[in-house]
């Protein structure tokens with residue numbers, strides 16, 4: 001499994017967010033259907049601040065799913081969908097019906113099965129769902145989506161969506177796309193900002209470990225792999241990177 005990667009370093013989160021929005025314009029233009037999966041955490045604010053201001057964005061054909069989601073009510077500040085909805089729907093950028101949401105009332109195993117069905121409807125062809133674009137974050141421990149270091153979910157190859165009930169980062173119950181689905185995407189972009197991500201970023205991007213961190217296992221089979229990082233997060237990198245003000 002291999003994909004070439006492009007590491008883009010931006011002076012600040014603001015320039016990174018602008019470039020990420022431009023990437024969304026570029027990747028979605030000219031298609032009547034654009035299937036995107038978003039992560040939660042710091043990405044929500046970063047994207048929500050910039051996206052409503054982005055010129056040339058036509059979201060009419062967008063469907064927005066989640067790389068992972070926390071099993072909490074949508075009204076809970078920990079709900080990734082809840083946060084995007086509060087930030088993006090009032091701007092008229094996306095409507096609630098464009099989001100593919102979990103059913104937070106279900107037990108976590110059933111929520112994963114239910115979300116798998118919803119993704120199967122979004123991707124009616126047999127085989128693995130291949131998102132047009134996935135936007136992933138990383139935790140300071142190297143987790144991505146809700147795939148955590150050393151967790152058995154890293155080995156799951158027979159599911160589209162997996163449940164997790166012992167997430168080391170609260171809340172403990174979540175659902176997550178599995179690695180095969182992440183690696184089937186047409187484009188994957190990682191976003192990492194702040195010096196708190198610098199050490200783990202160096203491990204992910206430069207160190208060949210025998211038991212790779214979850215984020216280091218992301219390598220789209222046929223797609224592109226982009227890293228959008230700001231200067232503080234890139235501080236420890238010594239590998240070749242592209243420095244950008246904006247893309």
Ligand SMILES: O=C1O[C@H](COP(=O)(O)O)[C@@H](O)[C@H](O)[C@H]1O
Nearest residue numbers: 039040041042043137138139145
């Ligand atoms: O728990 C989660 O953490 C990661 C990273 O979040 P960040 O706040 O450190 O950027 C996030 O990508 C994932 O979607 C989320 O559920």
